[in-house]
Amino acid sequence: MFSIYLFIFLSVVALFSALKVLLSKKPIHSVLYMTLTFFTLAGHYILLNAQFLAVVHVIVYAGAIMVLFLFTMMLLNLNLEGEFSKSTLMKIVAVIAGGLLFLVLIASLKSFDVATVGTPELTQIGLVKNLGTILYKDYLLPFELSSILFLSAMVGAVMLGKKD
Amino acid sequence: MENTIAQIQTIPLQYYIIFCSALFSIGVAGVLSKRNAIVIFMSVELMLNSANLLLTAFSAYRNDPAGQIFVFFIMVVAAAEVAIGLGLLVVVYRSTKTIDIDVLNRLKW
Numbered sequence A: 001m002f003s004i005y006l007f008i009f010l011s012v013v014a015l016f017s018a019l020k021v022l023l024s025k026k027p028i029h030s031v032l033y034m035t036l037t038f039f040t041l042a043g044h045y046i047l048l049n050a051q052f053l054a055v056v057h058v059i060v061y062a063g064a065i066m067v068l069f070l071f072t073m074m075l076l077n078l079n080l081e082g083e084f085s086k087s088t089l090m091k092i093v094a095v096i097a098g099g100l101l102f103l104v105l106i107a108s109l110k111s112f113d114v115a116t117v118g119t120p121e122l123t124q125i126g127l128v129k130n131l132g133t134i135l136y137k138d139y140l141l142p143f144e145l146s147s148i149l150f151l152s153a154m155v156g157a158v159m160l161g162k163k164d
Numbered sequence B: 001m002e003n004t005i006a007q008i009q010t011i012p013l014q015y016y017i018i019f020c021s022a023l024f025s026i027g028v029a030g031v032l033s034k035r036n037a038i039v040i041f042m043s044v045e046l047m048l049n050s051a052n053l054l055l056t057a058f059s060a061y062r063n064d065p066a067g068q069i070f071v072f073f074i075m076v077v078a079a080a081e082v083a084i085g086l087g088l089l090v091v092v093y094r095s096t097k098t099i100d101i102d103v104l105n106r107l108k109w
Helices: A002-023 A027-047 A051-075 A088-107 A128-137 A140-161 B002-008 B013-033 B037-062 B066-096
Strands: none
Touching: A002 A027, A002 B013, A002 B037, A027 A051, A027 B037, A051 A128, A051 B037, A051 B066, A088 B013, A128 A140, A128 B066, A140 B066, B013 B037, B037 B066
């Protein structure tokens, strides 16, 4: 019973901070609320017993990506306060579009057969040992290719960022 | 440990689907309603993360590790994408002095 309260708490905080990402006037506040969202999502991963993903999520998203966003924003002095915003009509249309998408996704739950989902067993797959074994056994080639992807991304970022 | 694992299953899978749908819809609304390119980027990250969480939830409930491996690779690609995307934004900002996507529409037509 405790975990369901934890789930609801984490979900409410995540949705609230996700909304604040959109509603904040200053982009820098958006980034900080985004970090809060990422931490709550890490809590969700732990709730699912996916500990490896939780740690990687915190390191990659909260540790690397958000720092990158903050650096870009601060170094370029992009923290412009509400200097430009879409017209009210466009905002309303955007909210309606998002709400309709949500409605469709929820409505599709009606035809979702719960029986197709296997009974959740005592899952241990999220632990580092199991995931590491699978990663290095069955997914070795994609894993190595991802390092090449990282190398090319790094070279590209350096090339783009260089003053010419 | 056993106790924790047993508790996980008290949450219905539908709750995860609803939560992730809500998060995804917020991301979509953000992409549509914002003009600051960095905030649009963050909304895209939000959508990626909701998909990640749902993959993990299904993977945990079906006892299939492939879903969590996919999430790992999605994180890898997202990190690379953000590095390149922000680099592009810096270049654009240097040449045009703005990151307002309504101004940067010369490639549109």
